[in-house]
Amino acid sequence: MPELGRAALLVTLGLAVYAVVAGAYAAHMRRRRLALSAQNALIGAFGSTLVASAVLLVALVRNDFSFVYAAAHTSRALPTGYTISAFWGGQEGSLLLWLLVLTGYAAGAVLLNRRAARDLIAWVVPVLGGIALFFAFLVVAVASPFATQVAPLDGRGLNPSLQNPYMMVHPPLLYLGYVGLAVPFAFAMGALLARRTDERWIVSTRRWTLVAWTALGVGQLLGAHWAYEEVGWGGYYAWDPVENAALMPWLAATAFLHSVMIQEKRGMLKVWNVLLVLLAFSLSLFGTFLTRSGIVSSIHSFTQSSIGPWFLAFICLVVAGSLALVFARLPILRARSRLESLVSREATFLYNNLLLVALTLTILWGVAYPILHEAVYGEQRLVGQGYYNFFLRVFGLPLLLLMGLGPLVAWRRASLRSLALSFMWPFGAAFAIGLVLLGLGAGSSIPGLIAYTFSAFVLASIAYEFARGTRARRSLAGGSWPRAFSDLVGRNRRRYGGYVVHAAIVLLAIGVAGSSAYDTVRERQLAPGQRLEVGDYRLTYLRLDERPAANATEVRAVVGVERDGRDLGSVEAGKNAYTAERQVSNEVGIRSDLVTGEDLFVIAEQVNPDGTVYLRVFVKPLVNLIWVAGFVFLLGALIALWPDAREQRRLAVRYSRAGVPAGS
């Protein structure tokens, strides 16, 4: 079995080499058959990587501890679901997953674009092949998942923190996001190499970028929810380098998704878009480097490993090579038109881009600062959460405001009269809501009050846009209001899907502001029968329960909950003692109020032999809006992603004028 896995990876490596060499030669010499052969090699690389992945998965599920990887990350008592998730529970498996997703994306991109964008795909193949080559080299020569040993009786098991359903989907989604950014990057570089600097590479990769961006966004929210439920410290994001590693490429991709619209509509920002996609992809590589090298002190305990220098060299190669290519192609990257006014839709997109990139680079500085400080002064110096929170407010609050302003401003140039008409209702609504919130005591946190007022403005502007569009649609085509609404969204899925995503970001902002600026915390040691009051809640420690589970012993403090004299039942918080792993994990108790979005969050910090427990209890207003935002975000992304026959027809017309077949 391990021989089959190793052989499959060697085949992947060989096919990737072929895709790079033959692909580049074919593209340069315009050899069509050889180019097709290179494309097929890339598709074949997906097949061989799939075989290698299947071998590892079978070894994990069958508890074949002659595989070092299976012994290090599973045990006989581990439930099957977590045995499967051990695939990405360790470094070697994670790298194999990177390669599998990359070759899968590459095969899909080639198959869907080989007819439509023939001259472009010829150069895309060697770029994607180059990235696949790097990861194939890593799993073949540096960190093989197929190392073998004399099988021990049992494995070491999976870290208890990872034995959570969220961990079965969070890492693969992050990888779908990280790796997915390779596709727009490869198309951008392919376009530059082919000297095709029109909008075709953007149109061809729009949905790929959206898929990667959506996966990265949902993956991060799932990770935050996992931390909230499983890690048990009362928070969901700690500005840790490893968390920032996923946030940075998402922010850069967000900027890219906005700025490509300016290039599509006005032919502007060509250089900027190429640089943004380079930034997003480099940051996804940098994120993997951070998590895998152990170079930065992180609260996530990733192993220190030998792959760091390889990653650093590859990132340097990608960035230097790409920048040199952009520089060489500058003369053909000139904009078709110019920004006509600082008060226009494209100008608000530009401001949005600058703020997003500033936030991304600020976070990058915070992550890299300890490394740079150590390189210069010989001592690491860490930037705290205050640094990140400061810049989140400085850049994030104007970004929030721009989400409401942008959709209401006309393209090219907006007149004062049209601005006044468009802004009247949203501004009025936001002002009124701000005053009401002030009256309700939200002024205890000024950033929180500003965030809420801006959020109200954005939601009002989105509602206004939907109402205005539906009314216009109904007056044009007649019919009922729901029909007009559905027609409106169906005819411009990208725009209205985008508005739904904006609404999700607003919900996220409200949830984050509520749970961080207005939360309450109390802690105390309690004996059975004793009480603790937190906010409007009264908690009574009832008893301590101990029970066996599949692979652990569970100890739970049962706590009765009352609010305003009303019995709300009980919550359980405690510890799990895992036998095989010889580890203990905290298991928090959460009682969610589905009407107010508030959580009562109970942590049993200490469970003592005399039956007393030390409880830490949070009341977190509106925190559930963060998770609701995830569903709304996904809905908006799906609307924007949904196949659009009208769009295809528009593209067909555009490409037939340019003399190339349509498709994306």
Add this chain to the structure above:
Amino acid sequence: MAPKRSPARLVIALSVAAALAVFLLYASIAGGGTPMVQPSELDGRTGLVTLAGHVVGAPTGDSYGAHGLRFQVRDIRGGATERLTVLYTGSVPDQFKRGRDIVVDGQLQSGTFVAVRDSLITKCPSKYAPDKKSS
């Protein structure tokens, strides 16, 4: 007449200047972060630092008790063998025990490292293992 320049350049230049100004403002207000040191690098330094160390010997006491939790650490990297006693109160990560690498904020007081409450973080030595206070 000189050709009219795009205002996009002006916007970008002003934005970069504004970002730099904000950054300088922050740097001047908040300083440059907390130093991260190992026990042997403390060297009499009494200001607030982030200490990274390897737990040696059995921890004693109760982190929520009147006298707190006491444990000893030595350097993770390098050959230094001297031990430093840490006095800690507050939340203790699940994976904290002898043999683990930890990170904790605090300052040296009369030869003992007095930790900031709830600042202890452990690091698992061999696996991908998100730890306490993470997401």
